[in-house]
Amino acid sequence: ETAVFQTPNYHVTQVGNEVSFNCKQTLGHDTMYWYKQDSKKLLKIMFSYNNKQLIVNETVPRRFSPQSSDKAHLNLRIKSVEPEDSAVYLCASSPGQYSGNTLYFGEGSRLIVV
Amino acid sequence: AQKVTQTQTSISVVEKTTVTMDCVYETRDSSYFLFWYKQTASGEIVFLIRQDSYKKENATVGHYSLNFQKPKSSIGLIITATQIEDSAVYFCAMRETSNMGYKLTFGTGTSLLVDP
Numbered sequence: 001e002t003a004v005f006q007t008p009n010y011h012v013t014q015v016g017n018e019v020s021f022n023c024k025q026t027l028g029h030d031t032m033y034w035y036k037q038d039s040k041k042l043l044k045i046m047f048s049y050n051n052k053q054l055i056v057n058e059t060v061p062r063r064f065s066p067q068s069s070d071k072a073h074l075n076l077r078i079k080s081v082e083p084e085d086s087a088v089y090l091c092a093s094s095p096g097q098y099s100g101n102t103l104y105f106g107e108g109s110r111l112i113v114v
Numbered sequence: 115a116q117k118v119t120q121t122q123t124s125i126s127v128v129e130k131t132t133v134t135m136d137c138v139y140e141t142r143d144s145s146y147f148l149f150w151y152k153q154t155a156s157g158e159i160v161f162l163i164r165q166d167s168y169k170k171e172n173a174t175v176g177h178y179s180l181n182f183q184k185p186k187s188s189i190g191l192i193i194t195a196t197q198i199e200d201s202a203v204y205f206c207a208m209r210e211t212s213n214m215g216y217k218l219t220f221g222t223g224t225s226l227l228v229d230p
Contacts, residue, residue, distance in 0.1 A: 002158075033218075041153075041203060043220040056217055088157065099209040100147045100166060103218055105159040 003027045004106035006091050012112045013081060021076045021109045023091030029104070031055075031097055032074040034066060035090040037108070043090070049074055050097050078111075086113045116141045118208050120221035127196055128229055134181070135191045135224045137206030148189045149207040149218070150178070159205070165189055196228045 004025045013019050025032060033056075034046045047066040048056035054066065063079045078085060088108040094101040117140040127133045139148065148165040163175045165182050173180045181190035193200055206221040 041223045043205065045217050045219075048217070058217075090159065092159075099211045100164065102149070102161045102164065103151075104161070108157045110157075 002107065004091055004093055004104050006089075006106035006109050008109060009107065010110045010112075012114060014114055015083060016080050019078050019081055019111060021089050021091075021111075023074045023076070023106060025072055025091075025093040025104070025106075027093055027095075027104060028072075029093035029095050030071055031094045031101075032068070032071070033092040033094075033103065034074065034076050035092060035105075037088040037090055039087070047074075047076075055097065081111070081113045083113050086111055116143075116146075116208055116210055116217075116219045118206055118219050118221040120206055120224050122224045123222075124225040124227070126227045126229060129198060130195055132192065132194045133196055133226065135193075135204055135206075135226070137189050137191070137221055139187050139189065139206070139208045141187075141208065141210055143210040145211045147209045147211075148180075148182070149209070150180070150189075150191045151205045151207060151220075153203040153205065153223070155202070162204075163191070193226075196226075198228050198230060201226055201228045 007022045031050045033048045037043050049068045052068045065077050067075045088110045090108045091106040092103040146167045150162045153159045163178045165173045165180050177194045179192045203223045203225045205223045209218045
């Protein structure tokens with residue numbers, strides 16, 4: 001049963017446009033994440049928030065910016081998209097920062113940049 | 115830096131048989147957690163099973179079990195009595211307990227096809 005909701009599920013846009021992905025979790029978790037999955041299925045973390053605070057910020061281009069209004073929401077904005085941004089963006093949450101916590105994933109938001 | 119390697123890109127088995135997927139990892143931490151996740155054709159990623167590095171017993175959940183060989187930095191996933199619906203991509207992942215422990219690092223995945 002899905003408890004991490006992402007919108008939109010699919011988005012096609014042109015190079016240079018801005019796009020935003022939204023994520024909401026109803027699990028009451030404190031920690032949320034954005035992962036990028038490329039065409040080879042490789043999953044890489046981009047950002048992580050704990051109780052609205054940014055705790056992980058991997059080396060991603062500056063056109064990517066996360067936003068968290070509360071611990072249940074984590075959005076991802078991409079200013080001026082590039083072709084290499086085409087990927088599936090996966091939102092996830094976990095009860096907290098404890099390393100043993102399981103991540104719960106949303107169904108992903110597929111971005112196609114033309 | 116932590117690293118997770120899955121060398122098998124794809125495996126094909128016949129239904130009701132047992133399959134083992136390999137995973138090796140690199141870490142400097144003495145304490146860490148190892149996970150296996152499954153990604154279905156729809157793209158959904160679900161957690162399957164976890165092994166805590168300080169536990170000697172292999173974790174087991176349903177028809178999933180782990181073969182944890184700490185000296186070899188290896189954590190294999192064993193699926194017994196495979197079913198058609200086990201067809202998916204399986205990811206091995208690791209999370210250290212150091213201050214970089216917020217990151218779950220994934221392997222490249224192994225695609226499993228279960229044929230009738």
